[in-house]
Amino acid sequence: MTQVSQDGRTWLLSGPASGYALHVTDRDELVHLHWGPRIALADAEALAARPMPDHWPFESRLDGREEYPVEGGPRFTRPALSLRTADGRRGTEWTFDGHETDDGELRLRFRDGELTVTLHYRMRDDVVERWVTLRNRGPAVELLRADSATWTLPEREHWRLSQLHGRWAAESRLTRAPSHTARRSSAAAAATPGTSICPGSRSTPTPPRSAARSTAAPWPGPVPGAWASPSFPTRACRSPAARDTTTRAC
Incomplete structure (x- = not known):
């Protein structure tokens, strides 16, 4: 509607x-x-x-x-x-x-x-x-x-970017890093996604240190926070004022 x-x-x-x-x-x-x-x-x-x-x-x-x-x-x-x-x-x-x-x-x-x-x-x-x-x-x-x-992600004090990598029989190893000023890209050289890297990304607010590891991201919508499609590279861009974090399929 x-x-x-x-x-x-x-x-x-x-x-x-x-x-x-x-x-x-x-x-x-x-x-x-x-x-x-x-x-x-x-x-x-x-x-x-x-x-x-x-x-x-x-x-x-x-x-x-x-x-x-x-x-x-x-x-x-x-x-x-x-x-x-x-x-x-x-x-x-x-x-x-x-x-x-x-x-x-x-x-x-x-x-x-x-x-x-x-x-x-x-x-x-x-x-x-x-x-x-x-x-x-x-x-x-x-x-x-x-x-x-x-x-465009909503304003938060801190964001972290989660990505998957691995190898045969050891897929989907999770790595996380805080977002930073400037642009970050995620892509695979192969024509199709493989086990070495899944060029999808997930941006979530960083939980407080006292929070449990299972704390869910406080995103209100049903789609954001889900893994981006691995069929396309994604880019994240954050401004010096920490106000502008965007991702898109390229």
Whole structure:
């Protein structure tokens, strides 16, 4: 089920036990609001009404909040969309062009000149499906990068990254390390996953030292905390302000 605010700039996708909310600001910035237990549309609108952070030199107020980062400005995170024109210019300055809901699918359209970027969302049970389509009606551009989606983790004091490795008859050895500033990648050289490394990753809040080893991560949603698909490499990126941790299939 998809609900839309009266002004048409806040959306809430709801499954049996979870909700996913996003919002377009008055600057046409698409920000992530919520992914976790079910909430009401009024709750999503209250989250959208919260003020954005104050300006800080050489930082973007969108870091850790942008739903689909594009290239340009002081953003710390790697862009999900990167284009280059024939004269070598790069960057995207899109404006919100409208939304559509049809047969359980939400489509958000953004436009940059003759380029239209459409973000697609669908909730099946409690699984969020996301993909992107691009349509260019102007001069040819070179598509350098176009991710299906990005995922921004909620703010926590500390995160740790868990990964699996091993060998034949000794698979799935677990290693854990704290997340750090900058980008970390996980991938396998082989075309398919094997026993030596499973290039999936799992990010969880670091439990306090006094907590038992079996302490569950306090993530409210049904999907985050699960192992990422081993069929694709993943990347994690954390800003110096420890606000921006994102993972995506590449």
